[in-house]
Amino acid sequence: MDVSVAAFAKMLLIRLYLHETAVNKDYYNKVETVANELMSPQYGYQLQRDYVKMFELGGQGSANKEIIYALPCSYDGPGVNQWHMMVLPTDFAQGGMSGGWATVTSTWAFYDSFEAKDVRRTKLLTSYMSSTGEQIDRNTPQSKLAMGPIALKMGYDPRVSASGGHSDIDLILYRYADVYLSLAEALSQKTGATGADLAKAVSLINVIRQRAGLDKLSASNLNTPEKGARCIVNRTLARVLVREWTVPFRPH
Numbered sequence: 001m002d003v004s005v006a007a008f009a010k011m012l013l014i015r016l017y018l019h020e021t022a023v024n025k026d027y028y029n030k031v032e033t034v035a036n037e038l039m040s041p042q043y044g045y046q047l048q049r050d051y052v053k054m055f056e057l058g059g060q061g062s063a064n065k066e067i068i069y070a071l072p073c074s075y076d077g078p079g080v081n082q083w084h085m086m087v088l089p090t091d092f093a094q095g096g097m098s099g100g101w102a103t104v105t106s107t108w109a110f111y112d113s114f115e116a117k118d119v120r121r122t123k124l125l126t127s128y129m130s131s132t133g134e135q136i137d138r139n140t141p142q143s144k145l146a147m148g149p150i151a152l153k154m155g156y157d158p159r160v161s162a163s164g165g166h167s168d169i170d171l172i173l174y175r176y177a178d179v180y181l182s183l184a185e186a187l188s189q190k191t192g193a194t195g196a197d198l199a200k201a202v203s204l205i206n207v208i209r210q211r212a213g214l215d216k217l218s219a220s221n222l223n224t225p226e227k228g229a230r231c232i233v234n235r236t237l238a239r240v241l242v243r244e245w246t247v248p249f250r251p252h
Contacts, residue, residue: 007043008069010034011174014182021189028190035183038068038176045176047211052122056155060170068174075163085165087151089136089144094129096158100165107148108138119213125150177211180204 013034017027038045048066053059060070073081088100106124114121126149127137138145157167184201187193199219206216 003043004069007038007045008174010038011068011178014038014179018182018185025189025191028186031182031186032190035179035186038179039183045179047176047180047207049211051119051211052155054175055123055153055169055172057157057169059155060172066176067172068176068178070170070172073167073170075159075166075168077166079171081167081169081171082165083154083169083171084152084157084160084167087153089128089130089150091130091132091136091144092128092150093131095156097156098161099131102144104151105148106151109148111149115214117213123152123154125152177208180208 014031017030017034020027021031044065045068046065048054048064054064054066060067071079071081073079084097085100086104087102088097089102090099092099111121111124111126114124126145127135128145128150130136134140136143136145138149154167154169157169160167181204184204187197187204188201190197202217202219209216
């Protein structure tokens with residue numbers, strides 16, 4: 001079996017097993033096994049140094065060793081990415097892009113949950129230039145940012161308007177960072193987790209935090225399953241939006 005296909009299958013297994021841990025914690029052992037397999041050299045995955053660039057034009061493809069699976073998208077299809085149109089306000093005018101449909105937004109509560117220097121909130125836009133030349137932010141009267149920042153997530157793509165709203169940026173679904181954090185969750189939450197398991201979980205989380213420009217957590221942040229659960233819950237909530245505070249808006 002092709003290595004990339006096998007990796008995709010294993011990532012799907014991890015997601016399935018994590019879902020089942022709500023009723024049977026023994027599934028954490030399965031997550032641990034599969035995640036360790038994906039971290040073996042035969043798969044060749046590694047974290048990208050530049051988190052933000054990964055979601056910009058040209059940031060995907062075979063040179064990116066972090067992506068486990070991405071939906072190929074192009075201006076002409078058949079795979080289409082209309083995320084810019086979904087999130088950009090109707091009067092948006094910057095980065096060579098014009099307004100979108102503004103059908104999806106984030107919240108200020110989510111934005112404020114990031115640590116101030118976390119690079120993963122870079123593409124949560126807190127202000128923008130409007131088509132009338134006005135700088136719009138959360139304090140602008142009747143602001144389109146009253147509920148939350150623009151969940152851009154991706155880089156600008158100036159050809160979107162001319163291509164019927166389609167972008168050439170691939171939609172990344174699974175990344176190697178997901179493996180790190182899934183393994184950390186499994187190690188800290190499995191039945192009979194040892195001190196060594198919890199220490200390894202902290203080290204895995206710290207790799208992701210440092211890539212995001214953040215300080216390391218100390219072992220005391222995760223030295224009990226309960227503390228580990230709180231850490232993982234925070235990460236899981238973020239995954240729904242910007243993807244793991246790394247698994248920000250997973251259109252990681």
